[in-house]
Amino acid sequence: MNIIVLMKQVPNTTEIKIDPKTGTLIREGVESIINPDDRHAIELAVSLKGDYGGKCTVLSMGPPQAIDAISETLGMGIDQGILLTDANFAGADTWATAYTLGKAIKKVRKYDLIICGRQAIDGDTAQIGPQVAEFLGLPQLTYVGQVEHIDGKRIVVQRALEDGYERTESPLPALITVIGEINKPRYPRVDFLIDACKEKANIKIWNAADLGVTVQEIGLSGSLTRVIKTFSPKIKREGEMLRGSTDEVVNLLLERLHRTHLI
Amino acid sequence: MGISIDRELCNGCGRCVKICPYGGVTLEDGKAVVNERCTACAACIDACKVEAVRSDIKEKEIPDFSDRKGVWVFAEQKDGAMSRVTFELLGLGQTLAGQLDQELSAVLLGNKVEHLTEQLGEYGAQNVYLAQHKLLDHYQTNPYAKVLSELIREHKPNIFLIGATAIGRDLAPRVSMRLDLGLTADCTELTIDPDDGSLLQTRPAFGGNVMATIKTLYSRPQMATVRPGVMEARRIDGPSKCRVTGKDAHLLDKDTLTKVLEVVREKKSGVDLCDAKVIVAGGRGVGSQQGMECLFSLADVVGGEVAGTRMVIEEGWLPVERQVGQTGRTVRPELYIACGISGAIQHRAGMLNSRYVIAINRDERAPIFEVADWGIVGDLHEVVPTLTTAMKGRKARQGI
Numbered sequence: 001m002n003i004i005v006l007m008k009q010v011p012n013t014t015e016i017k018i019d020p021k022t023g024t025l026i027r028e029g030v031e032s033i034i035n036p037d038d039r040h041a042i043e044l045a046v047s048l049k050g051d052y053g054g055k056c057t058v059l060s061m062g063p064p065q066a067i068d069a070i071s072e073t074l075g076m077g078i079d080q081g082i083l084l085t086d087a088n089f090a091g092a093d094t095w096a097t098a099y100t101l102g103k104a105i106k107k108v109r110k111y112d113l114i115i116c117g118r119q120a121i122d123g124d125t126a127q128i129g130p131q132v133a134e135f136l137g138l139p140q141l142t143y144v145g146q147v148e149h150i151d152g153k154r155i156v157v158q159r160a161l162e163d164g165y166e167r168t169e170s171p172l173p174a175l176i177t178v179i180g181e182i183n184k185p186r187y188p189r190v191d192f193l194i195d196a197c198k199e200k201a202n203i204k205i206w207n208a209a210d211l212g213v214t215v216q217e218i219g220l221s222g223s224l225t226r227v228i229k230t231f232s233p234k235i236k237r238e239g240e241m242l243r244g245s246t247d248e249v250v251n252l253l254l255e256r257l258h259r260t261h262l263i
Numbered sequence: 264m265g266i267s268i269d270r271e272l273c274n275g276c277g278r279c280v281k282i283c284p285y286g287g288v289t290l291e292d293g294k295a296v297v298n299e300r301c302t303a304c305a306a307c308i309d310a311c312k313v314e315a316v317r318s319d320i321k322e323k324e325i326p327d328f329s330d331r332k333g334v335w336v337f338a339e340q341k342d343g344a345m346s347r348v349t350f351e352l353l354g355l356g357q358t359l360a361g362q363l364d365q366e367l368s369a370v371l372l373g374n375k376v377e378h379l380t381e382q383l384g385e386y387g388a389q390n391v392y393l394a395q396h397k398l399l400d401h402y403q404t405n406p407y408a409k410v411l412s413e414l415i416r417e418h419k420p421n422i423f424l425i426g427a428t429a430i431g432r433d434l435a436p437r438v439s440m441r442l443d444l445g446l447t448a449d450c451t452e453l454t455i456d457p458d459d460g461s462l463l464q465t466r467p468a469f470g471g472n473v474m475a476t477i478k479t480l481y482s483r484p485q486m487a488t489v490r491p492g493v494m495e496a497r498r499i500d501g502p503s504k505c506r507v508t509g510k511d512a513h514l515l516d517k518d519t520l521t522k523v524l525e526v527v528r529e530k531k532s533g534v535d536l537c538d539a540k541v542i543v544a545g546g547r548g549v550g551s552q553q554g555m556e557c558l559f560s561l562a563d564v565v566g567g568e569v570a571g572t573r574m575v576i577e578e579g580w581l582p583v584e585r586q587v588g589q590t591g592r593t594v595r596p597e598l599y600i601a602c603g604i605s606g607a608i609q610h611r612a613g614m615l616n617s618r619y620v621i622a623i624n625r626d627e628r629a630p631i632f633e634v635a636d637w638g639i640v641g642d643l644h645e646v647v648p649t650l651t652t653a654m655k656g657r658k659a660r661q662g663i
Contacts, residue, residue, distance in 0.1 A: 013470035087284075088304060094436070095445055122469055125448035127436035130404075134440035139520035140404055142433045156524065161429045164529040170521040209285035209300035214265065216303060221323065224445030229476040233467065233608070237620065238636040241627075249639045250649045253621065254657065256637055262598050262619060263565075263657065 001054035001152070003045040004105060005078065006116045006128065007038040009062050009069035013121045034069045037117025039185040040178050045115050046077035047183065048150065054112070055079045059104055061089055061097060070203055074196035075188025082108070086207040091220030094123075098131030100218050103211040105136060113155070114175040118143060126177070133175035141168055141176045265303040265320060268295045272315035279307035279316060323481070331421040331483040334360040337411075337434075338371040338383055338391070339426050341402070345379055347537065348426030350386045350496035352489060355453060357387040357497060359422060359462070362455045366390055370414060372407055372512075374400035384505025385498055391505060392418075396512035398519060402430050405520045408437040410512050415442060420484045422462055424453070427488035435488050445479040447487040461485065471589050471612035492537050492593035493616055534568060534584050541567030542596045544587055544614070545575055548603020548624060548643055552580045557644060558602060561651045564658065570594070572610045588613035602643040606631025623647065 011030045034042075045056045058073045060066050061084040070081035084104055092100065105114065114133075119126035126142075133140035141157050145165065149156040156169045160179055195201060208218060215221060240256075242249040257263045268279075268288075275293040287301035295307075295315070308316045336352035338345065353369065360367035369388040371379060373395060380391045392414055398406045411434070415423065425431040427449040439446035452465035456478070462485040464477045479485040536542060543562040549555055555569065562569045571581040573588055587594055589609040599617035604610060606622070606629055614620070615634065622635035623643045632638040639646055 011469070013472065088302065093445060094448070095439065095443070098436075098440060123448075124468065124470070126432050127439070127446060127448055130433060130436035131440040134408075134437045140433070140437070141521060143429060164527045166526045167524040168521050169524055174521075207285060208302040208304070209287060212299070214303040215305075216320065216323065224443070224481045225447060225477050225479050227475050228463075228478050230468075231474050231476075233471065233474050233611070233615070237634055239633070239638070240636065241632070241638045241640065243640075246641060246645050246649050249641065250646065250653050253637055253639065253650065254653055257598075260619060263654070 001048060001052045001113065001150075002111045003048060003054065003056045004108060004111045004114045005038070005041050005045045005056065005058045005073070006101060006114065006132065007042065007058050007060045007069065007073060008035045008117075008120045008122075009033070009060065009066040010035045010120050010122045032065065032069065034072060035117055035120045035122075037119060037121075037178065037180060039117070040180055040182050041115040041117045042073050042076050042078060043183045043185040044147065044178055045113075046186070048113070048147075049077070049079075052150070057082060057108060057111075059101065059108070060084065061092075061100055061104075063090075067203060067205075071193065071196040071201065072188055074201060074203070075190075075193035076186055077189070077192065079202065081201075081203040083203060083205045084207075084211070085205060086218075088208050088215045088219045088221075091223065092218060093223035093225045094125055094127040094131060095224050096218055096220075096222035098128050098135055099222065100211065100213070101128065102132050102135035103213055104206060105132070107206075107211060112152070112172045113150075114138070114173070116175065116177045118177045118179050129175060129177040136175070139170045139174045141170055141174060144176045144178045145181045147182075265318070266297050266301050266305070266307065267317045268297060269315045269317055270294050272313050274313055274315075276312065278310040278312065282306050282310040325480055328421070328483045331419055333366050333368055333418065333420040334363065334422045335368050335370055335392075335420045335424070335484065336388075337423070337425040337431065338369040338379070338388075339428060339430055340371070340373055340376060340379060341430075343373070343376055343379070345382055346426065346428065346430075347496070348428055348431075348489070348491040349383070351491065351494040352424050352426060353383065353386040353388055354497040355489065355494040356424060357499075359453065359455060360389075363421070363460060365421060368392055368420070368508075370394075370411065372399045372410055377507075380505065380507050381503065384503025386496060387499050388503075388505050391507045392510055393507050394510040394512040396514050398514045398516070399512060401523055401526065402434075403519050403521060403523060404433055404437055406512075406514050406518050407434055408441060409514065409518055410510070411438050412441050414510055415484060423484040423486045425486070425488045427490050431488050435486065439486055442482075444482045444484065444486050447477045447479070449490050450487045451490050451493045453487060453489065462487070467589075467612055471608045490593055492595060495595075534582075536568055536570055536585065536587065536592045536594050539568040539594070539596050541565045541598045541600070542570050542587070542594055542614075542617070543567050543600045543602065544570040544572070544604060545580070545602050545643075546572040546604030546610070547574050548605075549575065549580065550603070550644075552578075554644065555580050557647045557651070561600070561647050561654070564651050564654045565598075567596070567598070567600075572604055572607075601631050601635070602647055604631050605629045606634060 116129040146158040447464040595616040
């Protein structure tokens with residue numbers, strides 16, 4: 001079974017701080033990690049390879065340093081990495097990103113299953129999986145929490161919904177997006193990691209010309225949407241601190257609740 | 264198409280070969296030749312000293328979308344019951360359609376769901392596009408995407424809003440790619456740009472640390488998914504005057520691609536935070552599962568529900584359906600009482616739309632106070648029971 005995993009290197013958002021003066025992100029010193037949901041996608045790919053044989057390819061679009069994340073996936077047991085990197089890929093919205101990834105998957109050609117994490121923690125869109133599936137004309141199964149059955153021709157999964165789950169079957173090839181509940185990702189193996197960081201590691205680097213696309217179709221120029229403004233979330237509140245003994249502050253509070261007709 | 268070389272002018276200097284980042288130009292017989300690796304990036308144009316590089320690449324123009332009319336919302340239903348988010352989308356849609364002076368339509372897909380059109384009218388739809396077919400009975404990606412795409416092609420709406428639910432986030436990106444439409448995910452604020460009438464789509468990114476406002480420049484309808492629980496549902500005054508526009512769904516079994524074998528609806532524990540008028544929420548400061556008890560007593564007296572931060576859920580002090588925040592529920596009660604919650608951005612993202620917020624925390628510098636109407640610095644294990652007793656006394660005096 002040949003599997004392609006789509007992976008994104010992301011800043012660890014739990015460490016992100018905002019510059020209080022400018023309202024912009026402070027990115028310095030923030031570590032880059034494999035997107036958490038994508039780790040589960042990698043684990044699923046590697047464990048399916050263990051059961052059924054075949055080859056796992058990880059595909060990622062990002063800056064040149066994203067190769068570190070690809071090396072880590074090779075450490076987890078992925079056979080081959082492909083990094084899509086090109087200054088002209090930068091600034092892509094989800095449409096342009098899915099288009100670029102889709103072109104690369106067409107170039108890889110041989111696959112039975114594409115696995116994505118549900119969503120990336122920097123953008124939280126969850127759009128790339130379905131968009132890539134549509135671009136390739138593949139059936140999609142999103143929010144997969146369990147793979148019940150898989151063989152060369154079909155896959156049966158449990159898809160998590162807000163109020164339960166559904167069991168769905170799809171022919172292969174197909175694209176699935178997985179949630180964290182599906183498995184516990186393994187740690188990279190040190191010997192694999194050492195190999196992955198060597199010159200001869202199986203990592204390909206492709207640019208726009210390798211995909212046969214024009215710069216008008218990709219990155220910011222290919223995007224249909226534009227970010228016109230970013231700002232830090234602000235909310236206007238009365239912001240009144242109530243002071244005094246416990247009895248006093250509770251009385252002050254009741255007064256205010258009464259005044260605003262809450263009680 | 265793209266880049267070409269005027270062989271008459273080319274002097275074979277090779278500057279273009281050197282500057283091309285892709286190996287898209289080579290020298291053959293002393294003249295530059297563009298090959299299939301050219302990406303039309305135009306780096307060679309400036310490099311050429313004799314102006315031998317020709318380009319027919321046009322600057323991307325923003326098309327004229329003035330013929331696009333109508334605000335659409337996707338009417339999500341499950342087992343013949345309308346999802347709450349549909350009414351929220353209609354509430355938002357009323358505002359947007361009103362500002363643009365355009366019609367508000369709901370798009371209802373299903374099987375034997377005519378009875379739901381009335382309700383859509385009561386919540387503001389002026390028109391319902393109704394497509395019914397046995398293959399639309401239970402949501403499946405491809406049949407839904409197919410019918411929706413046909414409807415969009417036929418009627419060319421201006422705005423299309425979908426709930427950012429499990430169904431909406433499966434469906435919307437599929438349609439966006441099929442019709443080459445820009446799509447903004449999980450918006451928490453949508454307004455009309457007074458300058459050009461376009462849709463300003465605002466959403467949190469980086470785990471809620473940053474808000475981004477996005478515009479759809481090059482495609483219509485302007486398409487966005489909207490976070491459930493953020494917008495307000497509004498019934499219209501007076502009777503509904505909604506009309507129904509039928510749509511024939513031409514679907515074959517092979518259109519489904521996937522096959523739903525079984526749907527398992529897990530029993531709800533009866534808690535729906537989205538319904539609660541008052542929420543008493545606890546954080547790390549509660550200290551233990553026993554510590555939660557005073558929160559339940561207060562919730563009891565005020566007729567509210569108890570909720571918690573991610574940490575409280577992870578510690579097992581409360582079940583997961585009571586989690587508020589970026590990875591839990593988004594709530595908008597009349598009153599949110601935050602007890603022992605420091606107010607991490609991820610938690611604040613889930614309760615920002617509460618009408619009034621009370622914060623009780625021992626640490627005066629806790630960020631929760633920045634989003635509170637009334638702040639009390641103190642031990643919640645003293646303040647909450649005192650507040651509970653005082654509320655009880657008040658109710659007794661009022662004879663409730």
